[in-house]
Amino acid sequence: NAGVTQTPKFQVLKTGQSMTLQCAQDMNHEYMSWYRQDPGMGLRLIHYSVGAGITDQGEVPNGYNVSRSTTEDFPLRLLSAAPSQTSVYFCASSTWDSGYTFGSGTRLTVV
Amino acid sequence: EDKVVQSPLSLVVHEGDTVTLNCSYEVTNFRSLLWYKQEKKAPTFLFMLTSSGIEKKSGRLSSILDKKELSSILNITATQTGDSAIYLCAAKSGAGSYQLTFGKGTKLSVIP
Numbered sequence: 001n002a003g004v005t006q007t008p009k010f011q012v013l014k015t016g017q018s019m020t021l022q023c024a025q026d027m028n029h030e031y032m033s034w035y036r037q038d039p040g041m042g043l044r045l046i047h048y049s050v051g052a053g054i055t056d057q058g059e060v061p062n063g064y065n066v067s068r069s070t071t072e073d074f075p076l077r078l079l080s081a082a083p084s085q086t087s088v089y090f091c092a093s094s095t096w097d098s099g100y101t102f103g104s105g106t107r108l109t110v111v
Numbered sequence: 112e113d114k115v116v117q118s119p120l121s122l123v124v125h126e127g128d129t130v131t132l133n134c135s136y137e138v139t140n141f142r143s144l145l146w147y148k149q150e151k152k153a154p155t156f157l158f159m160l161t162s163s164g165i166e167k168k169s170g171r172l173s174s175i176l177d178k179k180e181l182s183s184i185l186n187i188t189a190t191q192t193g194d195s196a197i198y199l200c201a202a203k204s205g206a207g208s209y210q211l212t213f214g215k216g217t218k219l220s221v222i223p
Contacts, residue, residue, distance in 0.1 A: 031209040042215035043154075043199070050209060058210075090153055094209060099145045099201075102153035 002026050006091050006103035013081040013110045021076040021106050023091030031094045032074040036087040081110045113138040115202050117214035132185040132217045134200030142205035144183045149197040190221045
């Protein structure tokens with residue numbers, strides 16, 4: 001079982017560039033979310049979705065966009081990268097009664 | 112606002128020691144408490160504790176939920192260097208939400 005697949009694993013961007021972090025799950029989970037993890041800050045929720053066509057903002061949504069056109073996919077778009085977005089990004093999915101299954105993460109550096 | 116607090120933030124022990132990690136929570140309509148282990152990559156699931164399952168055990172790891180005290184502990188006995196990781200606690204609200212509120216984690220270092 002693939003579980004939650006995130007790509008790419010590593011990325012370096014220049015300030016102002018845009019990019020999309022991909023996330024796909026094959027467990028038919030209705031809930032998907034994106035977190036960023038920074039030293040001393042823990043996991044912070046960026047955006048989440050409770051089903052196809054439904055998205056909402058988390059704790060730190062500024063500078064990021066998401067869409068959920070299918071149950072399986074939940075891409076995260078950085079509109080104009082800033083050094084403050086240097087972080088490790090995790091995608092996670094779940095059902096109502098389960099804990100989260102995390103992807104392997106994307107380490108993003110913005111220079 | 113939902114909140115999860117873990118203590119200590121970091122801990123260094125010797126192989127063979129027993130450790131207890133603490134987690135306290137304040138969430139709306141509490142549903143469940145989860146523990147994760149994070150080594151170099153993504154968090155991996157350890158336990159989920161609910162009203163109907165307040166104690167879980169897997170090998171040298173065990174966890175207890177105290178709903179009266181709004182807290183949970185994670186015990187690791189006979190620690191090994193492979194137990195070195197960040198341990199995350201998270202609470203799930205039942206107020207119509209899938210969301211987990213995470214604590215900042217306890218960094219455990221086990222030295223030979």
